[in-house]
Amino acid sequence: MLWQVFVLRQRLYNAALEQRIWAWKQNGVSLTFADQCKELTELRADDPEYAALNAQSCQVTLKRLDLAFQAFFRRVRAGQTPGFPRFKSLRRFTGWGYKTHGDGWKLNQGLKLKHGSMRISGVGEIKIRGEARDAGEPKTVEIQLKRGRWFASVTQDCEPQRAHGTERIGFDWGIERFGNPPTACGGGRRPRPRCARFLTFDDGTGVENPRFLRKSERQLKARQRVVSRKKRGSKNRRKAVACLGREHERIANRRTDFLHQQSAKLIARAELLATEQLAVANMTRSARGTVEAPGKNVRQKAGLNRSILDGAPSAFVSMVRTKAAEAGCVLVEAPTRKIKPSQSCPACPRQQKKTLAERVHRCACGCVLPRDQASAQVCLHYALALSGPGTGPGVEGALPPSKHETPSIAA
Ligand SMILES: [Zn+2]
Structure with missing residues (x-):
């Protein structure tokens, strides 16, 4: 029964799209959502199959098409070249509301x-x-x-209910993957890649990368191999692709689950959270870079491990943001360029560049800390200076306010 409704919706969507195209070609008229709702009423009067469907929810389907067109025209106006809204096969159609x-x-x-x-x-x-x-x-x-x-x-x-804790916590990412240093007896073998931590807190504790990561990587590789062994266009290949797709979906679900759990735990512990602002452009750019500007640390950044956790930081921060707002917890995203968490010393004002391979922060002042812990502390200090009661306008004045620097305080 669900399937029959699904097919009717898909037909409705495609028919409405066809009608819009036809009206434009024949009469130069752009049909609106309201026009199509009127047509829908007529269709429902003639066709018992559609009469049996819920009227309001058929409008939801028409609205979806309308939104597709609105998005299309908005992007055309913005000078982009978007794809025209397309007919949806049963495989592409997602559902109704x-x-x-x-x-x-x-x-x-x-x-x-x-x-x-x-x-x-x-x-x-x-x-x-x-x-x-x-x-x-x-x-x-x-x-x-x-x-x-x-x-x-x-x-x-609903009124979301969430309680926050009392700690003040700075955290930093440990997403990147790095190899063990080559050993003397290693011979020709490549060092085994290792997963770094997912999070490191300012006190040196942290959250390890989830264990499912390694396992899923192996499974993905195996399924990928099965796909590549099958003949192109064959039925078996299609089955293998579906199998690979399901595995990808499973991993995505587990990843989301992991991020939800960790963000909830963090909020339950803290009243103030500090981390560095994410550089979105850096994270989406390919590690390999371009011919003119080859990427750094390509080998460290490559690999499936990374692809599984790709986008995890931004997904995680947005979860923390939502949950912090629900709980009334403060999240400070420190501006990376200004405070340079990975170069600054948490104990003194000195700054010193580190390569990605340098995992330890060593400062002339005598401060020695694991790299991620040091940068988590730098972020936390920044957040405390911003929101702490003991700081005068001198500190805040030194930091020109911008969208990202204001702590997101939930009302
Ligand atoms: Zn120092």
Whole structure:
């Protein structure tokens, strides 16, 4: 039943797209969302299949097409060359949504907000699995088909409850991967790559990279090999690709899970968090660089390990940001260029460049600390100076305010 509704929605989407193209070609008219909603009413009067579908949620499908067009025109105006909104095959179509709880769908949550069932008009009662974090009034739902499985993503109106701790914590990333130093007896063997830590705190403790990383890397490689052995265009190859895709999805889920857990733990511990601002451009640029500007430390940065955790810092920080706002905890993202966490000494004002291979901070003042710990401390000191009560305007005045320098204090 879900599948039949899915097919009808996909047809509706494509028909609406065709109608827009046709109206433009024949009459030079741009159809609007409102025009198409009127057409929808007529369609529902003629076609019993569509009459059986929930009217409001059909509008959601039309709205989605409208948004695709809006995005297209916005990017055209911005001088970019976006792809025209395209027809969606059943494989590309993702699903549909409902706008109002009680209109076309109804959620019956189980005990303790766990599992339960969902009623969808024209389909019936469906058991659902999953858990809501906070109690609240259901608002909208998205029914999605992903890799042969059905998902319902419900948004609720709720007051998130989250408590923060009392510690003040600076943290730094230890994402990069580095090899062990070559040993005398190593012979021709390449040193085994090692995963660095995921996070290092200012007191020297930290969070290790998740153990699933190594395992998934092996599995991905194995599945990739299976794919490359199959003949192009063959049925077996398609199966192997699907298998590889599922593995990628599994890893992505575990990664998200790990990041959620770690960010929640951090908020539960701290009232003030400090880290360095992420340089997004640096993180997305390929390690190899270009011919004119070859990248540094290509070998250290390459590898599947990195691809698995690619984007993890920005995902993690955005989770911390949301959770900090929920809990009323302060997150300070220190401007990297200004305070240079990896070059500055946490004990004195000296600065000294380090290469990526230098894992220890050694300063003339006698301060010796692991590199990541030192930079976590530098960030923490910066945050304390910004938000601490004992600091006069001298310190704050020295730091011109900008969007990133103001601590994000949740109301
Ligand atoms: Zn020093």
